[in-house]
Amino acid sequence: xxxxxxxxxxxxxxxxxxxxxxxxxxxxxxxxxxxxxxxxxxxxxxxxxxxxxxxxxxxxxxxxxxxxxxxxxxxxxxxxxxxxxxxxxxxxxxxxxxxxxxxxxxxxxxxxxxxxxxxxxxxxxxxxxxxxxxxxxxxxxxxxxxxxxxxxxxxxxxxxxxxxxxxxxxxxxxxxxxxxxxxxxxxxxxxxxxxxxxxxxxxxxxxxxxxxxxxxxxxxxxxxxxxxxxxxxxxxxxxxxxxxxxxxxxxxxxxxxxxxxxxxxxxxxxxxxxxxxxxxxxxxxxxxxxxxxxxxxxxxxxxxxxxxxxxxxxxxxxxxx
Ligand SMILES: NC(=[NH2+])NCCC[C@H](N)C(=O)O
Ligand SMILES: [Mn+2]
Ligand SMILES: [Mn+2]
Numbered sequence: 001x002x003x004x005x006x007x008x009x010x011x012x013x014x015x016x017x018x019x020x021x022x023x024x025x026x027x028x029x030x031x032x033x034x035x036x037x038x039x040x041x042x043x044x045x046x047x048x049x050x051x052x053x054x055x056x057x058x059x060x061x062x063x064x065x066x067x068x069x070x071x072x073x074x075x076x077x078x079x080x081x082x083x084x085x086x087x088x089x090x091x092x093x094x095x096x097x098x099x100x101x102x103x104x105x106x107x108x109x110x111x112x113x114x115x116x117x118x119x120x121x122x123x124x125x126x127x128x129x130x131x132x133x134x135x136x137x138x139x140x141x142x143x144x145x146x147x148x149x150x151x152x153x154x155x156x157x158x159x160x161x162x163x164x165x166x167x168x169x170x171x172x173x174x175x176x177x178x179x180x181x182x183x184x185x186x187x188x189x190x191x192x193x194x195x196x197x198x199x200x201x202x203x204x205x206x207x208x209x210x211x212x213x214x215x216x217x218x219x220x221x222x223x224x225x226x227x228x229x230x231x232x233x234x235x236x237x238x239x240x241x242x243x244x245x246x247x248x249x250x251x252x253x254x255x256x257x258x259x260x261x262x263x264x265x266x267x268x269x270x271x272x273x274x275x276x277x278x279x280x281x282x283x284x285x286x287x288x289x290x291x292x293x294x295x296x297x298x299x300x301x302x303x304x305x306x307x308x309x310x311x312x313x314x315x316x317x318x319x320x321x
Pocket of ligand 3: 102125127129142233
């Protein structure tokens with residue numbers, strides 16, 4: 001059975017929520033850690049390095065740049081994220097980023113690209129998060145991360161305040177979407193215009209998750225050699241199983257589809273960075289928080305070789321007489 005190429009996991013907490021208006025997403029790393037994420041990953045054949053939480057500077061009086069809200073705060077935080085993720089990936093750790101809202105993917109993909117320029121992006125989400133500052137209906141940067149990273153959209157909007165450090169590093173065709181069900185007009189136009197492979201919930205219903213994963217991975221990287229960046233928004237899952245999140249959308253992935261996606265990605269042996277974003281413990285009840293954290297961890301651990309059919313580590317010794 002193929003194993004992960006990387007034998008170390010570097011965990012990075014990113015307590016940042018200025019990419020959207022609701023407070024609480026900055027508490028994502030804390031709730032996932034408290035629910036036992038680190039020890040759950042340690043059960044597998046990985047050496048776990050916990051890099052703690054990145055320190056976020058607050059930028060007072062951060063005025064919108066046109067339609068874009070909190071541009072300097074998002075820009076400053078993401079520059080830091082990029083530096084940190086680049087160094088973690090360069091030291092051969094599988095970089096696990098705990099968000100934070102989805103705007104943190106700007107820095108994490110940018111930093112990952114610095115270490116692994118040939119990467120591909122698997123974006124699991126109810127949303128496409130590829131609005132440009134001009135197409136965004138909300139001005140929230142968690143709905144824009146991909147537009148700042150792709151080369152093909154660079155001439156469609158003016159540089160954003162706070163992002164002079166961020167040069168686009170991927171092509172639109174390096175992305176595949178899974179789980180879409182709330183896509184803005186401009187985003188759909190981009191997907192069609194550039195032919196981004198996009199498996200919405202409709203394709204998942206039609207083809208089943210097995211076929212979707214097969215085609216998604218083939219489409220993205222026919223030879224199966226490129227490093228994978230998984231950006232996993234917990235709102236890709238159905239809100240009944242991840243209720244504590246800022247922009248829930250009905251009709252999402254069920255727990256088994258979520259687990260299967262992760263198992264298939266782990267089987268490639270090519271995962272080199274993962275974002276887990278949009279867990280917001282200030283939304284919903286205490287029970288909702290627990291359900292969200294438990295669901296999220298049960299899905300994340302599949303990236304590290306946890307098997308539903310059971311598992312033992314390489315060091316396991318069967319008890320005998
Ligand atoms: N990462 C997220 N949850 N994104 C939600 C984005 C919602 C909407 N498409 C927007 O641009 O504002
Ligand atoms: Mn989303
Ligand atoms: Mn998202």
